[in-house]
Amino acid sequence: MRLDAILRIVTKMLIPFMLIFALYVHFHGDFSPGGGFQAGVVIAAAVVFHALVFGLYPTQKIVPPRLVTLMMPAGVIIYAGVGFLTLYLGENFLDYDVLSHNHHPEKPNYHAQERGVLWVEVGVLTTVAGTMISIFYAFAGRGKGEDKTK
Amino acid sequence: MIFEEFINYYNYFITLFLMSSGLYIVVARGNMVKKLVGLGLFQTSVYLLYLSPGKILGGTPPILAEGYEVYSNPLPHVLILTAIVVGVATLGLGLALVVRIHEAYGTIEEDEIFSKGDDLQEEDNKNSTLPGDAK
Amino acid sequence: MSEALINTVLLSLLACITIGIVRTRNLFGVVVLSGIYSLLIASVMMVLDAVDVAMTEASVGAGMSTVLLLGTLYLTKGHEMKAFKPPLLPLFVAIGVGAMLVYGTIDLPPFGAADQPVNQHVGPDYLARSKPETGIPNVVTSVLASYRGFDTLGETTVVFTAGIGILMLLRRRRKKDDTLREGEK
Numbered sequence: 456m457r458l459d460a461i462l463r464i465v466t467k468m469l470i471p472f473m474l475i476f477a478l479y480v481h482f483h484g485d486f487s488p489g490g491g492f493q494a495g496v497v498i499a500a501a502v503v504f505h506a507l508v509f510g511l512y513p514t515q516k517i518v519p520p521r522l523v524t525l526m527m528p529a530g531v532i533i534y535a536g537v538g539f540l541t542l543y544l545g546e547n548f549l550d551y552d553v554l555s556h557n558h559h560p561e562k563p564n565y566h567a568q569e570r571g572v573l574w575v576e577v578g579v580l581t582t583v584a585g586t587m588i589s590i591f592y593a594f595a596g597r598g599k600g601e602d603k604t605k
Numbered sequence: 606m607i608f609e610e611f612i613n614y615y616n617y618f619i620t621l622f623l624m625s626s627g628l629y630i631v632v633a634r635g636n637m638v639k640k641l642v643g644l645g646l647f648q649t650s651v652y653l654l655y656l657s658p659g660k661i662l663g664g665t666p667p668i669l670a671e672g673y674e675v676y677s678n679p680l681p682h683v684l685i686l687t688a689i690v691v692g693v694a695t696l697g698l699g700l701a702l703v704v705r706i707h708e709a710y711g712t713i714e715e716d717e718i719f720s721k722g723d724d725l726q727e728e729d730n731k732n733s734t735l736p737g738d739a740k
Numbered sequence: 741m742s743e744a745l746i747n748t749v750l751l752s753l754l755a756c757i758t759i760g761i762v763r764t765r766n767l768f769g770v771v772v773l774s775g776i777y778s779l780l781i782a783s784v785m786m787v788l789d790a791v792d793v794a795m796t797e798a799s800v801g802a803g804m805s806t807v808l809l810l811g812t813l814y815l816t817k818g819h820e821m822k823a824f825k826p827p828l829l830p831l832f833v834a835i836g837v838g839a840m841l842v843y844g845t846i847d848l849p850p851f852g853a854a855d856q857p858v859n860q861h862v863g864p865d866y867l868a869r870s871k872p873e874t875g876i877p878n879v880v881t882s883v884l885a886s887y888r889g890f891d892t893l894g895e896t897t898v899v900f901t902a903g904i905g906i907l908m909l910l911r912r913r914r915k916k917d918d919t920l921r922e923g924e925k
Contacts (some may be wrong), residue, residue, distance in 0.1 A: 480795075485876045487668065488791040490884065492690050492793035496799040503807055526905065531900050534893050550891035565875030572876065572885040575892070582896050583690060586803055590697040593910035594811035597704065612744060613850035619751040620900070621845065625838035626758050633830035634805055636820040638767055638812060646758060649781050652793070660788045661859060662852030667789070667879040669871050675854065677789035678863035679879040683888060685793050686880065687895040691809075693800045694902035700812040701909040702770050707816040714821045 459508075466508045473501040481580055485569065491576035495583030502588050511595045520592050526585025534578030537571060549575075616657040623650035635715035637703045641696060648692050655681040746854065750784045765820045773810040778802040792880045843911060 481494035506514040537549065544553040551571025552564045611618075623646055630643025659678035667679035703713055710718050750844035757777045764770050778801030785794035866883050876882040884892055 471874070472799070484881050485878055486667070487878065488795050488880075490686075490792065492686060492879050493792070493795050493799060495692070496804060498801045500799060503804070507807075527900050527903050531896055533891075538889075538893065549893070551886060563873045563875070567887060568874040568876065568882075571889075574880065575885045575889060576881075579892065579896050582900050582907055586694060586899050589903055590694070590906050591804075591807065591811070593701070593840075593906055594704070594808060594815070596696075597815060597910050610850075612748060614845060615748055615751060616846040616851045617848060618842065619755055619828050621838050621841045622755055623758055624841065625747070625834040628833035628837060629827075629830055630762060632833060633827035636767070636821070638789070638809065638816065639770060639820055642761060642770055642809070645774065646761065646777075649801075651795075652781070653784070656785060656788045656790050657791065657851060658856060658858040659790070659863065660852055661854045663743075664789060664854075666791045667867060668791075669867070669877040669879065676867050676879070678859050679859075679866055679883055680863050681794050682790045682880045683883045684883065685790070686796055687892060689793065689796045689897050691799050691902070693804050693893055694899045694906075696805055697808050698902045698905050698909075700808055703812055703908045704815045705909055707806070713816050716821075 462508055463515055466504060470501050473497060473504070477501070481576060482573075484576060485572065486568065491579030492583055494576075495580040496587060498580070498584040499587030499591070503591050511592070515592070518588065520589065520596075523585050523589045523592065526581050527589065529568075530578045530580070530582025530585065532578075533558070533581060534575055537574045540569070586587070616653065620650050620657065623647075623653070637706065637713045637715065638700075640715075641699045641703070644699070645692075645696065646698040648688075652685050652688065656686050745785045747784065750780060754780050754784065765822070767813055767817075767820055770820075771806060771813060774809065775802050775806040778805065779796060792878075842924075 477494045477497035480489035480497060481491060484490035488510055500512060505517070509521055518564070535552075539548075541550050541553055542548050546553045549571075551568050552558060552560075553567065554570045555564050558567065558575035611654060627643045627645075629638050630646065632694065634640055634739055653725030659681040661675055661677050664675040665673050665678045667676045667682065669676070706715050706718065710716060712721075748751040754777065757773055757780060759774045761770055761777065764773060778797060782794045782801065785791075785797060853859075866879055866887065870876060870879045870882045874882045874886050875887070
């Protein structure tokens with residue numbers, strides 16, 4: 456039995472709550488403090504927490520570095536994609552009013568605004584989480600042992 | 606009366622204190638990690654400089670709800686929110702540069718790096734003058 | 741009044757931590773102090789009504805930056821060297837700049853006043869328009885993602901660019917390069 460059993464079990468119990476909290480912060484960001492930036496950092500913090508307790512390689516099996524690297528540009532593409540979608544639907548860049556079926560040029564459109572904000576925040580979340588996790592992987596993966604191999 | 610004035614400007618005074626200590630660390634200290642921490646101090650002082658004027662005493666956070674009339678200014682919050690995340694990304698970039706410098710020079714002290722750079726340059730000069738001597 | 745009092749106490753603690761950061765030579769201590777500093781400044785932001793910002797600072801400043809700084813310390817040295825010469829000139833520059841800025845501060849409107857110019861134009865406009873135009877009660881989110889969406893797109897791109905830069909600096913070399921290197925030997 457390893458001595459850090461309590462730490463490991465508590466980590467395993469806490470990480471799902473951290474992820475749920477990140478999703479809450481993201482989807483409830485319209486009504487309470489929060490949003491894509493915060494949720495992205497909380498997700499990254501959960502992954503970093505896992506890596507600090509269980510080691511880098513077990514974490515990289517669950518969250519592969521390749522996926523994390525892909526998340527970085529994917530978020531920007533989602534964000535800009537929303538902009539180009541509104542452009543395609545005949546409005547200005549990132550003008551969300553057209554993103555719903557009951558669009559009327561004079562009236563504000565709450566559903567479309569919510570939808571636009573949500574997707575834009577998904578883009579922000581993806582980029583921020585990907586960047587934070589890959590920064591951590593880059594620092595943690597560059598061990599001191601590399602110098603000896605030279 | 607003077608005390609009240611002092612309290613009125615206390616936010617700005619602390620902001621400026623943080624700003625000048627950040628400046629001092631960046632200029633005076635040769636260690637690069639310390640320099641980056643000093644840069645972080647400077648950065649957070651700018652956050653305070655933005656957020657302090659937006660606060661209204663007796664106001665609430667800018668989340669609209671019934672029963673509240675006075676809200677603090679939301680615009681500085683938006684600007685600083687994005688600045689913080691960009692700040693940590695650039696801090697990571699600076700730390701990555703520090704790690705690479707440590708691998709290349711074996712030290713993260715500015716003075717040692719400069720003296721090593723001088724040595725390297727002298728060696729270069731020697732090498733370049735050798736063919737001339739042979740002639 | 742109590743708001744101003746809490747604000748004052750937290751800011752004084754912040755100043756103490758700053759003096760600690762300036763004076764400490766052990767880099768591990770500096771990193772731990774900067775983590776405490778981030779947590780304190782998050783509390784100050786909470787008092788300044790910037791709840792979204794406080795949340796970000798608590799997770800980013802006290803969480804991610806501390807981890808990154810500790811990672812760097814692991815890869816480099818843990819102690820700061822003593823300076824060769826006494827840092828009189830930097831001290832003079834810092835105090836001079838601070839004094840000039842304090843002189844400039846005296847003309848600013850007092851803290852917490854509702855009638856200062858900052859709170860007269862754009863801020864109240866967003867507060868008044870957010871609910872009828874977008875239906876989002878959290879004005880920070882609506883300004884961030886809807887009114888200033890283009891701005892946030894730029895910020896996201898900056899985060900992405902910084903991440904790419906870090907990966908280029910720190911990622912291990914490809915095997916191709918290694919074989920080239922061995923071939924040179």
